[in-house]
Amino acid sequence: MEYSVRTRIIGQKLTERWGQPVIIDSKPGASGVVGGEITAKADPDGYTILMISGLHTSTPSLLDKLPYDPLKDFEPVIRVAASPLILVVNPETSVKSVQDLVATAKSQGGKAAFGSAGAGSPSHLSGEVFSRMAKLEPTHVPYKGAGQSTNDLLGNHVMFIFNNPLSSIPLVESGKLRALAVTSNRRLPVLPNLPTMVEAGFPDFEVVAWWGVLSPAKTPRDIVDKLNATVKEVLLSKEVEEQFSKNGVYATPGTPQEFATFLKDDMALWTKITKEGGVRPE
Numbered sequence: 001m002e003y004s005v006r007t008r009i010i011g012q013k014l015t016e017r018w019g020q021p022v023i024i025d026s027k028p029g030a031s032g033v034v035g036g037e038i039t040a041k042a043d044p045d046g047y048t049i050l051m052i053s054g055l056h057t058s059t060p061s062l063l064d065k066l067p068y069d070p071l072k073d074f075e076p077v078i079r080v081a082a083s084p085l086i087l088v089v090n091p092e093t094s095v096k097s098v099q100d101l102v103a104t105a106k107s108q109g110g111k112a113a114f115g116s117a118g119a120g121s122p123s124h125l126s127g128e129v130f131s132r133m134a135k136l137e138p139t140h141v142p143y144k145g146a147g148q149s150t151n152d153l154l155g156n157h158v159m160f161i162f163n164n165p166l167s168s169i170p171l172v173e174s175g176k177l178r179a180l181a182v183t184s185n186r187r188l189p190v191l192p193n194l195p196t197m198v199e200a201g202f203p204d205f206e207v208v209a210w211w212g213v214l215s216p217a218k219t220p221r222d223i224v225d226k227l228n229a230t231v232k233e234v235l236l237s238k239e240v241e242e243q244f245s246k247n248g249v250y251a252t253p254g255t256p257q258e259f260a261t262f263l264k265d266d267m268a269l270w271t272k273i274t275k276e277g278g279v280r281p282e
Contacts, residue, residue: 006081006211007051009243013234032056033066040068044216046223049077054122054210057267061274062120070267074214076259078228080235082210083249084184085126085162087197088171090153091178098180098200101160102134108159112138115149115158122209123149125273126162126183132276133202153177164209165190165248183207188248210252210266212259224256 011022027035032055042048060070068074089095095104105112114131116124119142131138141158143149146167153161154176162183169190171177181200182188197205213231215224234240235251244251 006249009240010051010080010231010234013237013240014230017230017233032059033063036070036074037067039214039216040073042216044075044219046215046219046227048216049227050074050214051080052212052214054266055120056212056214057263058120058122058125058270058274060267061271071263073217075217075219075224076256076263077213077215077224078231078235078256079210079212079252079254079259079262080231081244081249082208082252083165083247084182084188084208085122086165086168086172086182086188086191086194086248087126087130087160087180088153088163088168088177089160089180090156091175092156093159093178095160095180096178098197098202101180102136105134105136105138105159110137110139112136113141113158114138115141115143115152115161117146117149117164118142118144122207123162123164125270126207127160129205129207129273130162130197130202133205150177162207169248190246190248212263228256 007024011024014022027038032052035050036052036056039048039050056070060066087098089101093104095101114127116127118124123146124140124142127140138159141152143152146164149158149161150163150167150171152158165188168177168179172179172191179191179194181195181197182191183197183206185196185198185206187194187196213227215227232253235253241251
């Protein structure tokens with residue numbers, strides 16, 4: 001599901017439970033840095049919270065400087081949801097498996113290219129991890145969002161992309177894209193015959209997009225706990241679960257402490273990956 005769609009769903013449900021409007025102020029651009037800076041500087045009173053994506057932990061390793069500390073300037077509230085990516089190719093090609101893709105990419109050498117939703121995005125980093133594991137050196141072509149990268153794959157301008165389920169599933173089901181594997185450690189219920197990257201021959205390959213909620217640093221613990229409890233209640237509702245599931249998304253409700261540990265570990269992971277792979281923003 002798109003970032004904004006997920007935010008609207010949760011915002012609407014919070015409005016219903018609290019009996020007061022939850023205003024969503026979209027601040028796109030700069031890989032989430034704009035919204036992050038506003039929240040980091042906001043009063044820690046619980047009235048300003050931030051919906052983040054995996055860019056919050058991957059971007060720091062790609063930029064020389066941020067206007068805030070991604071860990072110290074925020075209070076983790078809850079990890080909201082996660083979603084695997086789907087490795088897709090154009091069905092006009094002869095590539096029908098991940099191993100076919102590796103062989104084809106190697107045969108093309110420097111002409112091979114993969115697209116992504118932008119530098120530092122899960123689709124970009126998935127491509128880098130895959131390329132490193134498969135000993136490939138394709139050119140990375142960053143786009144401004146999944147829609148643009150998908151369009152260029154349909155036009156055969158790039159060889160493959162790791163795409164979000166929302167964009168991929170309808171095109172796979174209609175035959176406009178061919179799915180090769182899913183990046184999670186479990187298959188998608190909506191595409192039960194699609195293997196995982198591990199099943200396709202890449203041990204330990206697991207990359208998922210994720211989203212979560214933060215509040216400004218020094219937000220009182222009772223407020224953080226109340227936010228956590230209410231968002232968790234929303235995530236566990238049948239209606240939200242169904243909306244998430246049909247788009248390849250699953251809820252990941254937990255404690256603020258669990259989310260804090262996750263953030264530290266995820267940032268360390270992507271720092272290692274970008275350093276070892278020499279990944280820099282284009």
